[in-house]
Amino acid sequence: MKNTPTNQFMFLVQGGSCNDGGLSAEQMQTKMTEVFAWIDGLTKKGVMSAAQPLTPERKVVSGKNGSIVSDVMAAESKEAIGGFFIVNVASMDEAVNIARTCPMFKYGGQLEVRQIAELKRD
Amino acid sequence: MNPQDDSAGEAADHFFRHEGAKVVATLTAHLGTHRLQLAEDVVQEALLRALQTWSYRGVPDNPAAWLTQVAKNLALNALRREQRWNEKQEGIAAEHTRWLASASDDMTHETFADDTLRLMFVCFHPELATESQAALALRTLCGFSPAEIAAAFLTSEAAIAKRLVRARQRIRELALPFAVPDSAALSSRLDGVLHTLYLVFNEGYKASSGERLVREELCQEAIRLVTLVTRHPATQEPRAYALLALMLLNAARLSARTDDAGNLLRLHEQDRTAWNQTMIQRGVLCLRHASQGGVLSVYHIEAGIAATHCTATGASTTDWRRILYLYDQLLALTGSPVTAMNRAVAVARVHGAQAGLDALDNIRQRSVLEGNHLYHAMRGTFTAELGQTAAAVAHFRQSAKLALLPIERDFIARRIEECVAATKL
Numbered sequence: 311m312k313n314t315p316t317n318q319f320m321f322l323v324q325g326g327s328c329n330d331g332g333l334s335a336e337q338m339q340t341k342m343t344e345v346f347a348w349i350d351g352l353t354k355k356g357v358m359s360a361a362q363p364l365t366p367e368r369k370v371v372s373g374k375n376g377s378i379v380s381d382v383m384a385a386e387s388k389e390a391i392g393g394f395f396i397v398n399v400a401s402m403d404e405a406v407n408i409a410r411t412c413p414m415f416k417y418g419g420q421l422e423v424r425q426i427a428e429l430k431r432d
Numbered sequence: 433m434n435p436q437d438d439s440a441g442e443a444a445d446h447f448f449r450h451e452g453a454k455v456v457a458t459l460t461a462h463l464g465t466h467r468l469q470l471a472e473d474v475v476q477e478a479l480l481r482a483l484q485t486w487s488y489r490g491v492p493d494n495p496a497a498w499l500t501q502v503a504k505n506l507a508l509n510a511l512r513r514e515q516r517w518n519e520k521q522e523g524i525a526a527e528h529t530r531w532l533a534s535a536s537d538d539m540t541h542e543t544f545a546d547d548t549l550r551l552m553f554v555c556f557h558p559e560l561a562t563e564s565q566a567a568l569a570l571r572t573l574c575g576f577s578p579a580e581i582a583a584a585f586l587t588s589e590a591a592i593a594k595r596l597v598r599a600r601q602r603i604r605e606l607a608l609p610f611a612v613p614d615s616a617a618l619s620s621r622l623d624g625v626l627h628t629l630y631l632v633f634n635e636g637y638k639a640s641s642g643e644r645l646v647r648e649e650l651c652q653e654a655i656r657l658v659t660l661v662t663r664h665p666a667t668q669e670p671r672a673y674a675l676l677a678l679m680l681l682n683a684a685r686l687s688a689r690t691d692d693a694g695n696l697l698r699l700h701e702q703d704r705t706a707w708n709q710t711m712i713q714r715g716v717l718c719l720r721h722a723s724q725g726g727v728l729s730v731y732h733i734e735a736g737i738a739a740t741h742c743t744a745t746g747a748s749t750t751d752w753r754r755i756l757y758l759y760d761q762l763l764a765l766t767g768s769p770v771t772a773m774n775r776a777v778a779v780a781r782v783h784g785a786q787a788g789l790d791a792l793d794n795i796r797q798r799s800v801l802e803g804n805h806l807y808h809a810m811r812g813t814f815t816a817e818l819g820q821t822a823a824a825v826a827h828f829r830q831s832a833k834l835a836l837l838p839i840e841r842d843f844i845a846r847r848i849e850e851c852v853a854a855t856k857l
Contacts (some may be wrong), residue, residue: 335448338482339449342489
């Protein structure tokens with residue numbers, strides 16, 4: 311068995327999504343419209359494969375036998391992953407170029423681009 | 433979002449503002465006016481969660497219910513955290529808790545409209561300063577941020593924030609009821625509501641403040657709120673319809689008042705095809721509703737003047753006699769020197785420039801107009817029409833000195849150029 315790269319890339323969206331309480335209702339709507347336009351554009355090109363938000367509640371389970379369960383404070387939510395997109399492209403370079411067109415950046419967000427691997431039996 | 437489905441579902445214009453404001457009204461209906469701040473806070477958070485979730489998945493089928501449900505859950509959690517949620521309040525608490533924990537599918541358009549009207553009577557309570565009323569209304573009824581309100585009123589965000597805090601505090605102190613006033617008080621309270629909405633509209637309508645987009649939004653919001661007033665059985669009075677007519681008939685011509693470069697245009701220079709005919713038709717219809725009933729308000733007359741302009745086929749065919757007749761009535765009602773000044777334009781159009789000048793000279797409280805740039809521009813226009821070019825230039829120069837905004841000074845400078853060009857002929 312070995313890890314084989316696929317042509318699927320995941321954009322993990324960090325920050326820039328929640329907790330930006332400084333935005334007015336109108337600015338929030340503008341931002342959503344921009345993201346919709348970005349997703350629609352990629353969907354029409356057949357590049358966008360999936361998108362899903364994550365709810366803000368965060369718990370960390372750790373310790374021996376997972377005995378420690380802790381809440382992540384709201385103050386740390388700036389770095390929280392707010393959701394992900396999966397795009398179909400041939401290379402990391404292409405994925406990065408698409409990620410750069412995401413409107414989240416002007417709202418202080420950042421994207422981590424990761425290639426999805428698949429397990430294959432030889 | 434479903435990638436196979438092309439329609440991610442878009443939110444209507446100002447959806448976040450307006451739906452958020454509706455939920456603020458509904459939450460305040462159940463939590464009480466003393467918790468207005470809490471209602472605003474949880475709605476802000478609910479909107480953020482909507483933004484976060486919908487950005488990936490598209491707008492849900494019933495976004496208003498979604499927002500209401502999230503806001504209710506947040507409010508319930510906040511109340512549970514509150515230490516002051518003691519036994520004494522348990523009776524109310526149980527009732528609130530039941531509502532907050534209930535499903536939001538039953539929220540109808542009527543419920544939201546009712547709650548918004550009640551919140552309007554809270555925001556426009558006569559115990560609150562007029563400037564606070566306007567700021568609070570834009571915040572809670574229209575979903576504007578303090579920064580956006582500050583831009584509309586040409587003041588600082590900090591000043592607006594202070595006004596809002598003071599207004600909410602005053603509402604708590606007075607324990608204002610969340611209700612449309614009973615019939616004994618309704619008439620005078622409705623006058624207050626309409627008057628503040630009139631001021632908000634005028635703030636947006638006058639060319640002398642803020643940027644164009646903000647001003648147009650103020651006008652739109654005032655129209656939206658008066659429309660709500662005219663739709664409620666308790667408040668659909670003829671004068672409310674008259675105010676709505678006046679707003680629609682003036683807002684219909686808003687974008688034609690300036691050219692593409694942002695220069696102010698005189699009535700006869702405006703492109704009448706750019707006037708919004710849908711709004712004009714709605715305005716005329718409202719004026720018809722307004723005429724049912726014997727009372728003639730200032731709004732009726734001002735709407736009548738606007739309607740006369742709107743229904744004229746051109747500047748030369750405008751019925752200035754009718755406008756003068758309406759100004760006579762308006763002046764009899766208000767006795768205001770500004771009304772008398774505006775009336776002079778109609779006098780000049782009907783009886784000539786000299787009569788216009790005489791009308792200005794005959795204004796009793798003329799001294800209060802000496803600081804008004806429009807007064808001097810008007811004198812300039814009339815004297816120029818009489819061929820007294822040197823005097824006209826002097827009046828326009830005085831007007832330019834008093835004008836606050838570049839757009840107004842540019843307008844006056846063009847008039848002076850015209851006078852100078854005329855003397856060279």
